[in-house]
Amino acid sequence: MQHSKILVSGMLGVVLLTSTGCRRVKNIYSRTDEIRMGAQFVSAFNESKDGARVIRTGPMVTRLQRVADPIIAAARKDWDVPYTVTLVKDSEINAFAVPGGPMYFNTGLMQLATTDDELASVLAHEVSHIVKRHSAQQLSDAAVKQGIAGILFGRSNADVKTVVGLTLNLKDREFSRGDESQSDEYGFKYLVAAGYNVRGMASMFTKMQEAAGKSDEKLAFLSTHPLTRKRIEAAEKRAESYENGTWKAPK
Numbered sequence: 639m640q641h642s643k644i645l646v647s648g649m650l651g652v653v654l655l656t657s658t659g660c661r662r663v664k665n666i667y668s669r670t671d672e673i674r675m676g677a678q679f680v681s682a683f684n685e686s687k688d689g690a691r692v693i694r695t696g697p698m699v700t701r702l703q704r705v706a707d708p709i710i711a712a713a714r715k716d717w718d719v720p721y722t723v724t725l726v727k728d729s730e731i732n733a734f735a736v737p738g739g740p741m742y743f744n745t746g747l748m749q750l751a752t753t754d755d756e757l758a759s760v761l762a763h764e765v766s767h768i769v770k771r772h773s774a775q776q777l778s779d780a781a782v783k784q785g786i787a788g789i790l791f792g793r794s795n796a797d798v799k800t801v802v803g804l805t806l807n808l809k810d811r812e813f814s815r816g817d818e819s820q821s822d823e824y825g826f827k828y829l830v831a832a833g834y835n836v837r838g839m840a841s842m843f844t845k846m847q848e849a850a851g852k853s854d855e856k857l858a859f860l861s862t863h864p865l866t867r868k869r870i871e872a873a874e875k876r877a878e879s880y881e882n883g884t885w886k887a888p889k
């Protein structure tokens with residue numbers, strides 16, 4: 639049933655794409671599809687060479703989980719999926735989120751985020767990409783354009799490999815500026831709900847930009863999450879309006 643439903647909606651997506659000429663097609667995935675996608679990603683990640691770098695216990699894992707818990711509780715009110723946070727031993731400053739709940743954070747990013755408020759701001763941003771289904775939308779676009787929407791979640795190993803390959807690529811895809819600003823906006827909402835210092839987001843962005851300035855190589859996080867002066871200013875403005883009582887949470 640699931641298989642044919644996706645095939646049909648995939649075909650509708652193609653029709654939509656060709657008839658409107660729009661870059662984006664409708665997200666063809668259901669919440670259940672996204673949760674399954676997330677689970678497939680986690681097993682593929684664990685089996686890949688990256689899997690050996692996952693840190694499962696210790697003070698950094700405890701900190702990541704503790705800071706994440708209230709953010710996840712707030713996000714779940716908007717989009718209820720099984721969120722998880724995983725720590726990866728990697729000095730590169732990076733974090734990414736996968737449809738259906740899984741989020742990954744590198745030790746390099748955790749070290750840069752010296753305060754919990756700063757770490758919470760990245761967590762809140764990442765969780766918002768899942769809530770607003772940005773990656774699922776990107777994957778949907780890619781699957782429809784490549785004409786493979788119909789084979790997603792098929793039972794053969796080849797089908798699963800195709801899905802996992804596409805999903806794995808997602809972590810290297812750049813989000814649009816619109817997606818980024820939406821994730822900042824919702825992220826801010828979850829920071830407020832979780833009781834973190836609202837200045838943490840601007841402070842973390844500034845740190846990332848400074849780190850990028852010092853390094854010859856582009857920061858991995860910034861190559862997938864384009865950070866502009868505008869985003870930092872927007873984060874500062876949001877904190878100001880919260881402090882003077884004029885901020886309104888996005889619905």
Ligand SMILES: [Zn+2]
Pocket residue numbers: 763767813817818821862863
């Ligand atoms: Zn982002």
